[in-house]
Amino acid sequence: MGSGLAGLERFYNVVINLNLFNWCIFLSILELLSLLGDYEKLKEERTCKICMDAESSVVFLPCGHIVCCSSCAPVLRTCPICRSYIKGSVRAYMP
Numbered sequence: 001m002g003s004g005l006a007g008l009e010r011f012y013n014v015v016i017n018l019n020l021f022n023w024c025i026f027l028s029i030l031e032l033l034s035l036l037g038d039y040e041k042l043k044e045e046r047t048c049k050i051c052m053d054a055e056s057s058v059v060f061l062p063c064g065h066i067v068c069c070s071s072c073a074p075v076l077r078t079c080p081i082c083r084s085y086i087k088g089s090v091r092a093y094m095p
């Protein structure tokens with residue numbers, strides 16, 4: 001009976017360790033997902049709002065909005081955000 005109990009105890013230990021291990025994996029996956037979410041959000045914020053592909057890199061003047069990439073900028077006459085007339089654009093270099 002004693003050995004049976006010890007076996008059960010060992011079994012429980014394995015289960016607990018396994019759960020802890022799984023929990024750690026679960027937590028790191030969650031962490032990874034939230035990091036990925038942040039990254040996606042950041043990427044989305046920086047993605048060109050016109051072609052949704054390239055990175056936004058043009059600053060519109062005089063409003064100063066950064067909305068689209070250098071290939072889409074010439075197509076726009078007004079800023080998609082504030083609707084003000086674009087008098088010029090400056091290429092922005094973001095790190």
Ligand SMILES: [Zn+2]
Binds near residue numbers: 050052071073
């Ligand atoms: Zn674009």
Ligand SMILES: [Zn+2]
Binds near residue numbers: 063065079081084
């Ligand atoms: Zn604007």
